[in-house]
Structure formats: structure tokens, C-alpha cells
Amino acid sequence: MHVTIDAERLWESLMAMAEIGPTQHGGSCRLALTDEDAAGRRRLIEWCEALGCTWRVDRVGNLFIRRAGRRDDLDPVATGSHLDTQPRGGRFDGVLGVLAGLEVFRTLDERGIVTERPLELVVWTNEEGSRFAPAMVASGTYAGEFSVESTLAREDRDGVTLGAALEASGFAGGMAVGEPRLDSFFELHIEQGPVLEAAGESIGVVAGVQGMRWYDVSLDGQAAHAGPTPMRLRRDALAAAARLIDRLQSHALGDARGDTKVTFGCLDIVQGSRNVIPGETRLTVDLRHVDETELDALEQRFERELAACGEVFGVTTRFERIWKSPVVHFDAACVEAVEAATRTRGFSYRRLLSGAGHDSVYVSRVAPTAMIFVPCRDGISHNEAEYASPEHCARGCQVLADTLLARANGYATEAL
């Protein structure tokens, strides 16, 4: 069974959604559970109700829009993402995954196709974390990572709880969190990185998510006057930090497969002064790898190098691991289904692991999951300049349609 999605209609719906909460430079601002976010959701519901879909909202505001199947006693095959944005976000991050689901529904509707399993289009609440920390809190609650009570009690900067914001938005639902169970979940998303664009590929078959670990590092040496203090008597905290950074950068760059990532996002010299040797330096470290064992080894290398750099420069070092997110492997059958659909369509693609977090990470704990990436210009997201071409959006949506259809009808995507 072949269906072809309508690329132009998909683009029009993306542009129409972007008119809700527009920003000065062409982006979108729909912070979670604000009037704009609620208006975006209502627009989506109107579009879906016109297709005869029904919808429910769970207690943390996750919105489930169902397209009935022949066997409504079976768990639905689901897709979706989020409609909330960063304060100055783009038109594609999250939105594409939701409106591609809508486009699949519309395509099936005009062809009069009813799938065996029902389909479910999900809008997860507060994915961005810009209004309520942490990010992905509502898909995390769905997956059992957070309690409903703790999620409802999260506060924004003005002290408004997520629960109160839900009530105000009209999206405080009554469905138990964790309902409905999903047969599977497929999320289309922009890559938010430069890999596909650089390789000239249309589709990323996302097999999982990199493991990540965060550290706070402190280096304590001895502040001293730059003029009279000989190099060999110094205890320069910045010198030790710089060597650590350079060593780990070199190590990561030396990984020919490109699976190792190290990032030092913040570095502060305590009471730094132009002619004073830095006595105290603070540093953040972000280590990522696609393989958990290799990530362990990377962590050990970091510890070793830190100790060695401290030793060489006479600097006392300490570190604390403040966050650890293991490597996530998506469901093999789901990933294979996406890859087969992509291959069948003849789209250039690669398998990859997501470097960023997504709702799919939590959902994958309770349902077989995979993701589909499409390139975005210059790898830029969380920015009004975020852009994915109509062609790439359409290809991603087509792969999603083929994958959902095959899964919901119980045949392999190769058979399309």
C-alpha cells in the first residue's frame, strides 16, 4: 500500500502554526502552557477534529489525538513531538514532528485508508524546559521518571506551578498519566546538528541517544603576582585547566569514528586580574559517547588527565559528576522499520545517535521507539533562524507515513 504525503500542505500547516506566537525575526514563542501554546494546541485539535479524530488529555497535559483503526482494542501506533518552543525558538523544533503526524492523518483520510491499529498523535507538554525545568518533564512523567505530583508542583520563574498553568490553559486533563499504552512511538524531528547537511543526506535514522555525563571541576592553585613569580614556582590553576582541555580535545578529535565528544562550556577564573596568576579556576565538563563502555573509559581518561594536569602544575583538583544519562538504544524493530522505509523511498540517509535529548528518550522506556531526523540549516536550532527546507520536511514526513502505515497494518516497510 503506497501513500504519498502532500508536501505543500505540510509546509502550509508549519507556516500557519508559526503565526501563533510569532517573534520579530520570523521565529516562534510559545512557551509551555501559555496562551500561545494553548492556541497552538487548539489549532491542531480543530484540524484533527475535521478529520473525525478524538482527543484526550492526561493529568500533566499530554495531548493524545486518536485516528480510529479497524481494531480499536489494540494499542495504538503513535507519533508526535511538542508544540512548545524556546523564548525565541524556530518554526520546526518539535512542531515538525506534530504537524507531520497531522499530515499523515490527512493523507490517509483523503485516501480513505483505515489502519488495522489505531494511530495516535501525541503532543507532549513542556518539552523545551524553558518555562518549567527540567526539559521533557511530561514525557518523563508519562514514562514513570517523575511523579505526577512533583511535575504539577514545578514552578516557573514567577512561581506559577505547572498545575496552575495547566488549569489556566484549559489543558488540565483527567486521563491517568501513562495512558494510553502505546504499541510503538515514532518521532520526526529536525537534527539540531550539522551532520546530515554536511553529508548531503536527507534522513537520519536515529538508533538511539548518546550517553552524557556532566561534571563540575575546580582547580585550586595559588594566586600570585605575574611579574616576580618564576614559571617553575607557580601554581597556575588556568594552566592546568588549559592543558586538561587541550588533552581531552585532542583525544576526542583523534576518534576517527567521531563517537567521542567533549565540551567545556563554562570556565571562570575566581578574581581574575590581568597581571595575577590565576589561583582558582572553575570549569564545566560535558562528555558524550555513543557507547556506554567507551563513555566509562572516557570518564576514566578525564579523571586521569585532570589528576595529571593538577600534578604538573601543582594545582589541587576536584570534580563532581552532577548528571549521568546512559546511552539509549531505541527498539531494533522500530529503527529497522524507519531504515527500511527510507531505503525503499531511495532517500540518502545514515544511522546515527541523537546528541540532544528528546521526548522519545523517556517514551522508549515504556514503548518500542525510534526517531527520524531531517537536516536543518547550519545545524542551528533554539533560534529564530532555525530552518528546514520544504523538501527535507516532506521526506521526513513521507518516511514517517510509510513507517506508521506498515507498523499499524502489521507488515514490513519493505513490502510497501
Next chain:
Amino acid sequence: MHVTIDAERLWESLMAMAEIGPTQHGGSCRLALTDEDAAGRRRLIEWCEALGCTWRVDRVGNLFIRRAGRRDDLDPVATGSHLDTQPRGGRFDGVLGVLAGLEVFRTLDERGIVTERPLELVVWTNEEGSRFAPAMVASGTYAGEFSVESTLAREDRDGVTLGAALEASGFAGGMAVGEPRLDSFFELHIEQGPVLEAAGESIGVVAGVQGMRWYDVSLDGQAAHAGPTPMRLRRDALAAAARLIDRLQSHALGDARGDTKVTFGCLDIVQGSRNVIPGETRLTVDLRHVDETELDALEQRFERELAACGEVFGVTTRFERIWKSPVVHFDAACVEAVEAATRTRGFSYRRLLSGAGHDSVYVSRVAPTAMIFVPCRDGISHNEAEYASPEHCARGCQVLADTLLARANGYATEAL
């Protein structure tokens, strides 16, 4: 002719001066031309008047206290330093040089010795630069580096001019700046570094001052999400800065003579965030060397390494040299006189170049000059914990006495 200074009396005068503007943890606060600074000067004047000395003040507040010689038509042999301190300064920085001069006067007085040339004890105004920038502004004015008008117009943080502060302090003198001409100038000072202490030496024979150059560096790469951005597609401004720092540190540490110094005192990541690759980094660079030609080469190496690091990491680099202070060589005969006096006394010593600026740097432009250093504990100064032992203060004062006496009487210090 032998004289022996009174170590105990010197120490008592140091401790007495520290009672003017005491700080909580045993240091001193006598910011330039405040009531405390003026009280310190008046105390010194009282002590000197008791010895029959006369005094004059020039238009920028430099205080000249004269001990008459047999030939008052000749230019005086001078010593001195400063009495102003940092906001939480110590009891020795500057003060030792002034009170050692007083101790020499007292020693000569009790022995009834009149030198051939007159002696002059000088207190330079605002050496620290803590109240009025820049440091050493009044000795600089004496040496012709700054005009009297510009110096009097310098403002402190409250908008009070140096001229107004002089009037308020009672030390707005009438003597032309540049008067009196000096036969020579010898300044005793704590080292403000760890070299002498580490080597177990009592005296530093200061042959000059290192050259120094200051730079502002900016590195512009591309901020991007740490997760999805492969190492090879990054333009990490901090990575480039870290390599630059490590390369130049290694170069300086590789200088077996220890003549090369590099310091990176400030480093800022613009809008740094834990999981964002640094797009923009600012860095200060302080390069020092005892040899001007080698300092030129060091500057060229810095430029080369900066360009290379930028190239490797795809980062645009810019730098601006914001200050250049050439290597200063003190007068060979004056340095030799100090060394001969030290040797004759049998004190352990080394010749060295000062890493910090001193009034002597400016004075050396208009009069033959040398300096004497004594060790200070842990190399610490500009700090309430600053400490020089009574023995070291006494040895420095003894070398100063011998040197002044020889110079003022026209014989070599070896002949003492």
C-alpha cells in the same frame, strides 16, 4: 668607614608606622593622600626633624628629606620609596625602603658622621596606584613621563583630583617637579616574589626590570549545541584559547634560565553555557622577559601560536597590544656598588631583574639608580599577610647604609 645599623630600631619604626591606618588582620591601609597617608608622612618628618633634617615637597607631593653633607653644593645621594599602601596592604611594601633610609640617617647621626655629598630620603606620592591610576605617577612626573598638570588632574573613584587631595593632605608643595636633581638613587624593597626565599638568599641585587607587554585577545568561533555537533565540525573558541595557553606555558617552562614569563590572568567565555560549545572567548596575555630582543621573539611566537591555534580550530583570532614597558637596565656602577656592599658583608645574594614596577624604574631615567631586594614570606605582597623577617630587613638596610655611605663619600664599597 664602618657603620652598623640598629636592626631593632628599624623594626620598631616599621611596627610604629603600621599603627597608622591599621587593618583588621595586621596589615595597613594608607591610600595615597588620605588622612592616614598624611599622618604617616608627618610621623616620618617628626623623626627626621629630630635628626636636624630639612624637607621640601614638590608640586605633585613628592617629599624630599635632606641630611646635610659637607658639600651641599653637590647633588645628593638619594634613597627612599613610598608610604602609601594598597587598601589591604602590608607593613613592608614601600615602607621598608623609607624607614631603612631613616635608619641610615639615625645610624649616621649617632655616630656623628657627616657625608661628603648630602643624603636625600624621598617619599614618592601614590606609588600603588590604588587611589589614583596609574601606579608610580608621581615618580613618573619627576622623571618627565607625565606632565604636572595631567598628574594633578588624575581623579580617584569619587572624582577627587590628585591636586585637591594634595591640598587636603597638607602636602601640596611648591618645589618644581624634577628638583632636586639626584646624584644617584638606591631603593630597598621587599621582593614581592618567591625567588630569594626559595633559594635561601638574603639579598637581591636588582640590576633592572623585566620588559612587559600586555595584550587583549579575542577568539571568535561558533556557538553550537554540545550534543549533536561533531568534534570535526566545531569552531570552539575555548579549545583554541586552551591550546594557545598550553603552548605558551610549555614554551616558558622550557626556558631553563627562567627568563621567560607568560601569564593569562583573565579568560571569559561570552554567554557560556554548560552544553554549548564556546563561540566567543576573551583572553588577556601578559608577556615578560629580561631581554628586549627575546621579548620581541616571545611576542612573535605568541602571534604565531595564536594564528595557528585559530587555524586548527576554525576560529577567527584578533589581538591588540595595550601596553609595552621595555626592559630597564639600572646604572652599572650603582648595581656594582650594591653588589660589592653585599659581598663585603658576606650576605648570600643573587643578581636579578625585578618583575614588578617600582618608582626606581622612572627615577632611573634621570639619575643613576639601583635597587636592593629582601625576601618576603611566600612571595606574598599587596596583602595583610605580607611579611619580611627582622633579620632580612636589617640586612637590606645594612647594604643600603654601606652603599649610600660609599657613594656619598666617593669611595668604592669594597673599601668599607
